[in-house]
Amino acid sequence: MDDPDSFQFILSFLIQAHDATLLDGSLDTVDLVLQFFFIVVGLIFSALFSGSEVAFFSLSNQQDVLTEGGISGSADELILKMLERPRRLLATILIGNTFANIITSVLAAVATGNIVAYFGFSEIFVYTLEVLVLTFMILILSEITPKIIAINDPLKSARKISRFIYGLYIILLPLSKLIANSTISLEERLPKPDSKMTSEDIMTMAEVSEMEGSIKSDEREIIENVIEFGTTSVREIMTSRVNVVAVSTENSLNEVLALIREKGLSRMPLYENDLDNILGIIYSKDVLPYINSDIERTTINWRTIARKALFIPATKKLDDLLRDFQQEKTHIAIVVDEYGGTEGLITLDDILEEIVGDISDEYGENEEQLYTQFKNGVYVFDAKIDLDDMEEILEIELTADDDDFETLGGLVYHLTERIPNVGERVYYKGLELTIHSVQNNRVRKLRVKLNEDDAKQQKSPVKDKE
Structure with missing residues (x-):
């Protein structure tokens, strides 16, 4: 073997034998049929694994469906047992799916090589066609279709495939356990991604959902209003001082009743001299007992029926104000500026309108x-x-x-x-x-x-x- 001429002779012989094999006009039909048979089997197994992945993990957050009224059978027991270790189950399914796809791809390459050798087609053309056809078949037959079938009825699909997957779950236990533990160890070493969803992300999701028809435009507006609720200040939606309707301590009963009938307000501030001196809040229902009295002659000390007023700064956020309304059990607040003067007022209706839009009452037509x-x-x-x-x-x-x-x-x-x-x-x-x-x-x-x-x-x- 040390003779260079002998080595060249052997190498030349191997090359000639290889060329003779490629140029051989015979084609083993039995081998080709078996190759295509196992390609189809590989696609079927790939479809089973793809569908089982969707079926099982669609039930991961719905395990109460399996336990309601007791376990219906051994299939449900197997499903629950495997879902107790989701990482190991996922590793088992992915191992099987990867193996099925590899076998399918290798056999397809071998079959394509035999066809090229027999018919003498262009290798580039045939192998390109093989890749396109195989990719199409794997995507449609082994990925998309079984996942659609499984997601439509995940429980039924999981029960049908549970015994087969559980068998592999036991057989591949050492390998799947190794993979699952490796992923846990890798996750611990990798930096944690910032997965916090921002308000902009939620608003974008709402806009996309509206375009797709999942939600209506008014629902999208409510979502956006709720997101912006915490950043909106009282000054932005309050009734300004010049538009405040208030009761003076010098007003007569007749004047106050006329004001209530004209404006249709249930709550009005009570002031003395000017709006910078707010004494409290007059409730319309507290004035009702005096309606049957001699209105012209009845004199009321408005301070005695006025209720305590809630004073807030104009910079207060609406979410904080809403909590104040809940704690104080009131629906109205007086807005004051930095010098303590009255800048305006705000009501619970103003806050609700900021979320759901304008609310018209029986006085809305006016x-x-x-x-x-x-x-x-x-x-x-x-x-x-x-x-x-x-x-x-x-x-x-x-x-x-x-x-x-x-x-x-x-x-x-x-x-x-x-x-x-x-x-x-x-x-x-x-x-x-x-x-x-x-x-x-x-x-x-x-x-x-x-x-x-x-x-x-x-x-x-x-x-x-x-």
Whole structure:
């Protein structure tokens, strides 16, 4: 064997024998049939393992279904026994599935090689076709289809395959136990992923669910409102001081009853001299006993029937305020500024509307319309309209997170830095805002025109006077 000529002779002989085998015109039909038979068997076993994975682990959180009314049979006992060690069960199923897929792939490669040698086809073409066909068959027949069948009735599927899987569960115990323990050891050494779901993730899921039809648009809005609930401050939704309806200590019974009938309010602050001196809260139901008395002559000391008022800062968050309402067993709070003056008030209805949207009561038909739209595209807005509502009406973006104003009137004051005059125009983000009316140093209404051509040019507010 040390002779180089002898080594070359042997090597040449082996090459010639290999070429002769490839060029041999005969094809062993029996071997080819057996190869295709075992390919089909491999696909069947792969499908069984794929379906069993979905079936068993769909029941992992529903084990009470198997135990309700007692165990129905030995199959259920086997399922429960294997689910007690889910890692080992998963390792057993994956070992079987991987083995079935490998056997199928190897036999398919051998069969393809025989076909190439016999018919003389292009190797690249045939092997590419084999990979595509085998991939398609494994995905459709051995992965997707059995998993769909199993997920439709996981309990029935798990019972049918339980004995077969349990047999492998026992046979492959050493290997599956080793794999399961290895995964545990690996997980302990790997850094823990930050799997916390953020509020943005939940809002994105809600939007996707709405697009897919899983939830309705109003349900999506409620989810978003609940997420933003904890970050919303009282100042953003309170009734401002100028719109507060209150009872003075000097009001007569007749005046208070007229106020209750006109406004339809069940709770009103009681003040002395001005709104900065709030004494308590007057409940309409506490005034009812005096209705049958001589209203013109009856004099009531409102302090005696007023209830304790809850005072809160304007920066308080709504979730904290809701807990305060629960603890104090009240539905109304007075909002005060940093100097102790009254800035506004907020009720439980305001908080609920922030979650579920506007709630109309029996007095809703008398609610003031905050805007009017004309055919020429011009709007007339009340200055107290919330900018978020205005954004939805005009379908444009007007606010930013760091803005110190919430209403259209606040925006105008921010832009002009003074009390504007009637007819004065202010341009802001493609909007032409014209002061429509001013009363008692307060902007009441504005004429709004959306000018899309100027939207890009008005990068900073520009003011002029008519």
